Amino acid sequence: MSGRRMTPDEVVAVFARELGGGVRGTRIAERREGAKKHPSYTIWIDLDREALKPAIRTLIDIHFPHLSVISGTDIGTAVELNYHFSIYYGTKGGEYMVTLTVALPKDDLRVPTIADLIPGAVFSEREKQEMLGVEVVGIPDGRRLFLPEEFPEGVYPWRKDGTGIPDAMVKDLWAVGRPANRPARPVVAREVQGEVQAAEKEEAKVTGRAPSTEEAERHE
16 A cells, blocks of 8 residues: 555445445544644445454555454344454544444354454454454453453343343342342432522621532532
8 A cells, every 4th residue: 555644435435445335334523623723534344244353354454553442232133343453543633433343243243353354353352252243253261351250241231131140140230239128219300409409608798608428419
């Protein structure tokens, strides 16, 4: 690829040329920041699963990317993975965010590892395996990252379907260790609470009195 910095449209054109039908859709978002309204760009590229690794190689050819994170979402019939990169990283006013998106059907939640191309990706890949039930084929380290080893198999905290966290595993953290004889904190209507807080603040201004601990808690 050319050593000069490409425009966002040129980046998209390279993907279209190199990957052809593997690209399902593209979008370029522009925003302007600061007093001088310098433009900042985010490029979104939706891919077939088979085009993921060729897309990473294409990105490397354009400019070796910085991987921020791989995010994942249960979208109903599929799990969507978003690979968030930036290219021209560290270039003042010239960095582009590039997000590669792959949707995996729930009856075939497999995706190839990209850790052989971007070694740091393995940590995000491990997270997607344990939190969403995605099988990362060829991952060099498949150990759990956040969940303990005794966590039940087949339960994925980020899933919204039957494989998500069951009600029996959910605890009301506010109630853990709470004495049984302690009354629940009264619920005050928002309008009344606002009036009380305003009156207490005004009194503090006039008298110079610091608010009590109870009053301070209400102001938080």
